Amino acid sequence: MAQSLDKALQQLQLDTLCRFSPEQVAALQQTTGLDNDNLALSLLPLAQQKALPTVSNFRVGALAIAGSGHWYLGANLEVDGLPLNHSLHAEQSAIGHAALWGETTIDKVVVTASPCGHCRQFMNELNQDKLVIVLPQTRQSLAELLPHAFGPADLGIDGGMLNAPAGSLAFDTEDPLILAALSEANASYAPYSQNRAGVALLLDDGRICRGRYLENAAFNPSLSPMQLALSQVLLQGATPTRIRQAVMVEAEADIRQHDTAAQTLARLSPVALYSLVL
Ligand SMILES: [Zn+2]
Numbered sequence: 001m002a003q004s005l006d007k008a009l010q011q012l013q014l015d016t017l018c019r020f021s022p023e024q025v026a027a028l029q030q031t032t033g034l035d036n037d038n039l040a041l042s043l044l045p046l047a048q049q050k051a052l053p054t055v056s057n058f059r060v061g062a063l064a065i066a067g068s069g070h071w072y073l074g075a076n077l078e079v080d081g082l083p084l085n086h087s088l089h090a091e092q093s094a095i096g097h098a099a100l101w102g103e104t105t106i107d108k109v110v111v112t113a114s115p116c117g118h119c120r121q122f123m124n125e126l127n128q129d130k131l132v133i134v135l136p137q138t139r140q141s142l143a144e145l146l147p148h149a150f151g152p153a154d155l156g157i158d159g160g161m162l163n164a165p166a167g168s169l170a171f172d173t174e175d176p177l178i179l180a181a182l183s184e185a186n187a188s189y190a191p192y193s194q195n196r197a198g199v200a201l202l203l204d205d206g207r208i209c210r211g212r213y214l215e216n217a218a219f220n221p222s223l224s225p226m227q228l229a230l231s232q233v234l235l236q237g238a239t240p241t242r243i244r245q246a247v248m249v250e251a252e253a254d255i256r257q258h259d260t261a262a263q264t265l266a267r268l269s270p271v272a273l274y275s276l277v278l
Contacts, residue, residue, distance in 0.1 A: 005032050005042050017046050018235040019101070022069035037134050040065065040110040043073070047090065048112065050234045051075035055084065061112045062090035064098045067105030072097040077231050081267050085220070086260075088227040091119040092214075095126070095161075096228040097235060100184075100210055104162045110134040120146040122221040125189075125214070127152055127160025152217050157191045161214050164189040167196045169251055169278045177202050178276065181249040184212040184225065185278075191215065195253035199225040199261065201233060202245040209233045213250075213257065226261035230268065240268035248275045 008031035009017060020028070020043075029039055040063050047061030055078040062074040074094025079086045091109055098106060106126055109115070114135060115123070123131060123142055131142040143149075152160060167186035173179065177200045184198025190213055197213040211229025216222045225248065233240055246265055250257050262273040 005034075005039075008032060009046075018050065018073045018237075019097070020071040025069065025071055036065075037108075037110070037139065040071065040108070040134065041136055043071070044110065044112050047073040047075050047094070049075075050237075051090070052077045052234055054078050054080040055087075059112075060090035062094040063110040064091075064094035064103075064106050065108040065110065066098045066101075066103035067107055068103060070098070070101065070103065072101070072103075073235060074231070075234065077227060077234065079264055079267050082264065086227070086264055088223070088231055089116065089119050089122070091115055092122055092221075092223050093228070093231040093235070095123065096211070096214060096223055096231065099162055099187075099212065099214060100228070100232070102187075106131060106162070108132045108134050112136070115145065118221050121149075121218050122216060122223065124149050124151045125161040125216050125221075127163075150218060152191070155192065155217050157217070161189045164191065167251070169196060169249065171249070171276060171278060175247075177208060177245055177247045178249065180208050180210055181247040181276075182278075184210050185249040185251065188212040188225065189214050190251070190253075192217065192219070193253050193255045195251055195255045195257065197225045197248065197250035197257045199229040199246070199248045201229050201243050201247075203233065203238050204242045204244050205238075207236065207238070209236060209238075224261060224264070225257060226264050226273075230264070240265075243269045243271050246271050246273045248273055250275070250277055252277055
């Protein structure tokens, strides 16, 4: 079965095997004969290849199945030389990936190992009662994995992480990198701090990798825009050493992203972070 999946993936001729359209998923299912969950589980090694587990050496792969039928890979990212709480978890990477493509619902998160408490809390911010977590041996709803949860509704926030109203930050420029970071800042989710933020990283081949801030009612599981953008660099088959320019746009607020983002970037790339506070 693994051989037929490999062959089917080669036939798709994808430049970057990190996002699958509904048509590609259907083609893979037809070729392999695997059902939805088992095909997703079979793709997790692809996600694991994108991990940067420099501290743990433990590769975690995840796949978010969005309501649109698109599938998004994610992988863990650890930052050598910084405290462990700068790490990005695979589930965050996959859901952040889906967010960057404008997805508004996630039906399933498929992952190689049981989600940690941090990720359960992060996924709870989706505010989707029917979210299912698929593991190699079991399938459970998030509600079963996180009973008596504390979430956005407890802080008076309706909707969830993928349904935030658009921001209105504005900056007069034609620089595509600043515009990309600005667009992500306006699409970010920061209902507790109002610190909307976005990052854009220019690679040596002209590609732009984006990240946006995704905040959490429990604060600590909030996903930094720099971590998400760096995760995109890896998912798209590049390395942080190929970053040529880095821009962050964030809203004036009581908290700031810049220092932490610059510190994270500095551990992985010599490029300095250009930052705008609006
Ligand atoms: Zn986790």
